[in-house]
Amino acid sequence: MGEEENNNSSSKNSGGCDGGMVEAPAAKENGRAADPRLQAISDAIRVVPHFPMPGIMFNDITELLLRPAVFKDAVDMFVERYRGMGIAAVAGIEARGFIFGPAIALAIGAKFIPLRKPKKLPGEVISETYVLEYGTDCLEMHVGATEPGERVVVVDDLVATGGTLSAAIKLLERAGADVVECACLIGLPKYKNFYKLNGKPVYILVESRK
Numbered sequence: 001m002g003e004e005e006n007n008n009s010s011s012k013n014s015g016g017c018d019g020g021m022v023e024a025p026a027a028k029e030n031g032r033a034a035d036p037r038l039q040a041i042s043d044a045i046r047v048v049p050h051f052p053m054p055g056i057m058f059n060d061i062t063e064l065l066l067r068p069a070v071f072k073d074a075v076d077m078f079v080e081r082y083r084g085m086g087i088a089a090v091a092g093i094e095a096r097g098f099i100f101g102p103a104i105a106l107a108i109g110a111k112f113i114p115l116r117k118p119k120k121l122p123g124e125v126i127s128e129t130y131v132l133e134y135g136t137d138c139l140e141m142h143v144g145a146t147e148p149g150e151r152v153v154v155v156d157d158l159v160a161t162g163g164t165l166s167a168a169i170k171l172l173e174r175a176g177a178d179v180v181e182c183a184c185l186i187g188l189p190k191y192k193n194f195y196k197l198n199g200k201p202v203y204i205l206v207e208s209r210k
């Protein structure tokens, strides 16, 4: 299922899925020398074969979290990119977007919007179902979490097929937000040509090593 195009559906109306552009990893951006922080970030990501199912090379960020200097470098690189851009909200995707998103939001003076898995939010929600590398899932957002026209960055640890980010973009756009960019620590190169991100750029720090 993983290499098929995303097949998202919404519980209410949803925007079109135009296909997206993917920004080159920061290491290669504009031909500049790689930021020296990127190597340590890449080295701190553990690749676990056959998790959570056979054939999946799972990119595990928990080792990176055990190294405060590297964790801080990763957060700082996003903060440096989004500070001063008039970002009103950082939307983090459950679960691993909740690890990086709030730190980025606080540092740039933005609010944090949790995009949660089903039946976790107590208020009125809008929802989007989606297909990802190893299954299907659904994201929900509280109605009123964002105002029309607010500039929002979506944060997660990893983009594989892009199904999760695409669902997040749709949720935010249905609420009238202006999604500026998606930001992930890791991109899986094998899916590069399959991303469907509603025309929104994805800023990736490092590509998966395997």
Ligand SMILES: O=P(O)(O)OC[C@H]1O[C@H](OP(=O)(O)OP(=O)(O)O)[C@H](O)[C@@H]1O
Pocket: 093, 094, 095, 096, 097, 131, 132, 133, 134, 137, 156, 157, 158, 159, 160, 161, 162, 163, 164, 165
């Ligand atoms: O680009 P995609 O193919 O959509 O896959 C990427 C998503 O998969 C992982 O989360 P997962 O769904 O495993 O949830 P978890 O963070 O709750 O473990 C990852 O943290 C992304 O959110």
Ligand SMILES: Nc1ncnc2[nH]cnc12
Pocket: 056, 057, 058, 059, 060, 132, 133, 134, 158, 160, 188
């Ligand atoms: N290979 C992978 N590693 C970690 N998270 C993922 N989400 C989807 N594919 C993944």
